[in-house]
Amino acid sequence: MNEKKPRAAEAAFSAKSGELRTLAEETITEWFNEKHRERSEAEVAFVNSIVPGSCPHCRSARIRKDGFNKKTGIRVYECLDPDCERKFGPLTGTVFDSKKIPISETIEFLYTRFLHFPGTFVRK
Numbered sequence: 001m002n003e004k005k006p007r008a009a010e011a012a013f014s015a016k017s018g019e020l021r022t023l024a025e026e027t028i029t030e031w032f033n034e035k036h037r038e039r040s041e042a043e044v045a046f047v048n049s050i051v052p053g054s055c056p057h058c059r060s061a062r063i064r065k066d067g068f069n070k071k072t073g074i075r076v077y078e079c080l081d082p083d084c085e086r087k088f089g090p091l092t093g094t095v096f097d098s099k100k101i102p103i104s105e106t107i108e109f110l111y112t113r114f115l116h117f118p119g120t121f122v123r124k
Contacts, residue, residue: 035100043104044073047090055079056093057086 039047054061060081067076069089078087091097096106 037102039072039074039102040104043102047103048073048075050090052077052088052090052092055081055084055086056088058084060084 052063055063055077058079058081060079062080063077064080065075066078066087068074069076074089074091076087076089079085096103099106
């Protein structure tokens, strides 16, 4: 279970009775975990299959693999340009960069949207 808890919600129930506090803590933890779920192995594999052709910061083609992020399992790349030398991931500089919503949920949303509402994204 995720150990993080929103501070404001925790403070709001700190002085309440035991049962109410337990219910509130469980509910808040459940909401938090649903909102910030871990990436699936399939999603990590998909992201790691994306190979950037250049550094998203300086556009240098001189990049190398630099291991994996220990927390997420996503591959890390390093720019070999001496003026840059920044580290980045396969999603850096894309619409998915630094987003909390997993790619799988975005794909599911778009799939459902196109399936049930065809033509809604097309300008007429």
